[in-house]
Structure formats: C-alpha cells, structure tokens
Amino acid sequence: MLNNQVNxxxxxxxxxxxxxxxxFNLVTVNKVFLGNWLNFPSxxxxxxxxKYFIQRSLFRFVNREGFWVGIWYKxxxxxxxxxxxxxxxxxxxxxxxxxxxxxxxKGIMTSVCAAMADYAFNELELNKIEIKTAVKNSRSAAIxxxxxxxxxxxxxxxxxxxxxxxxxxxxxxxxGEWESRG
Numbered sequence: 512m513l514n515n516q517v518n519x520x521x522x523x524x525x526x527x528x529x530x531x532x533x534x535f536n537l538v539t540v541n542k543v544f545l546g547n548w549l550n551f552p553s554x555x556x557x558x559x560x561x562k563y564f565i566q567r568s569l570f571r572f573v574n575r576e577g578f579w580v581g582i583w584y585k586x587x588x589x590x591x592x593x594x595x596x597x598x599x600x601x602x603x604x605x606x607x608x609x610x611x612x613x614x615x616x617k618g619i620m621t622s623v624c625a626a627m628a629d630y631a632f633n634e635l636e637l638n639k640i641e642i643k644t645a646v647k648n649s650r651s652a653a654i655x656x657x658x659x660x661x662x663x664x665x666x667x668x669x670x671x672x673x674x675x676x677x678x679x680x681x682x683x684x685x686x687g688e689w690e691s692r693g
Contacts, residue, residue: 517626
C-alpha cells in the first residue's frame with residue numbers, strides 16, 4: 512500500500528511531509544463540500560494542521576495502528592483514504608475516505624476501496640472490513656453497495672458534523688465473502 516498503482520489513472524501512496532501544501536490546498540478548496548459530511552475540514556485552518564495529519568498518519572503506519580494514503584488521479588492529489596484503526600485481535604478495520612468535489616462521480620473511490628480491501632484481506636490477513644457512511648450521504652453509501660458489502664445496521668445519533676446530528680449506516684465485508692464475490 513506504500514505505492515500502489517490501482518489502474519492507469521489512480522495511484523495510492525502514503526502521504527509524506529512534502530505533500531503538506533498540496534493536501535492543505537485540496538482541503539481548503541473543498542472545505543464547504545467536505546464539511547457537509549466530515550469534521551476535519553472545519554479544523555484544517557493552517558498548513559501545520561495538514562502537516563500534523565500526515566505526521567500522525569506516518570506514526571500510526573509505523574506502529575501498525577492504521578494509516579491514510581493519498582489518492583492520486585492522473586497525477587493530481589484527489590483525496591485520501593485510510594484504515595482508521597487495526598483491531599489485530601478481531602482482525603478487522605474500518606475504511607474511511609474522501610475526495611475533492613472535482614474528482615467525484617468518476618468511479619475513483621470504488622476502485623480505491625476495492626484495492627484497499629484486497630490489501631487488507633490478502634496482505635494484512637484481516638477478516639473483516641467495515642465502512643460507515645452518513646445515512647443521508649447516498650453517494651458515499653453507493654461505494655460499499657457497489658462492492659457488495661452487507662448492510663449491517665444503522666447507528667442512530669452517531670456523529671455531529673457542524674451543528675447537525677447524523678445517523679450512520681454500517682456496511683461490512685468478511686474475507687470469505689470478498690474472495691467468493693465473483
């Protein structure tokens with residue numbers, strides 16, 4: 512996952528400190544768009560915020576706690592996806608993701624999540640992946656549905672974004688289901 516060519520247009524790589532300005536610019540331009548569903552844009556106000564995010568992700572990668580990768584589309588940073596944690600005892604993780612608005616609707620995130628699932632199941636030998644989406648974020652929920660994740664339930668009043676309390680849908684995939692999805 513350090514440097515993974517997903518297809519001819521999409522590459523995943525660990526974010527490094529030299530990506531700080533590019534990441535900050537992408538978040539800044541998409542602050543309102545991303546802020547509809549995610550908290551981090553509201554607390555990304557200066558370059559150091561993006562630098563700290565990258566440093567923290569690299570620390571978590573080294574310590575096998577989870578990590579985020581940059582999503583590069585045709586050579587441009589388009590967004591990020593990550594393993595939010597690793598539960599090594601249960602052998603599971605959760606995938607989180609976001610894209611800048613200009614990069615949505617191109618199938619990028621479905622391809623990214625498929626590559627991350629392959630990595631989690633085949634390289635990390637995990638048994639389960641979860642993806643959680645805001646109930647009203649149908650575009651985000653379309654991704655686990657396309658990848659045949661099973662809807663496992665709704666967590667009511669799970670997260671506050673801005674001043675709005677959101678319910679979240681939970682989708683899950685087991686390794687055996689991924690291998691036999693045909």
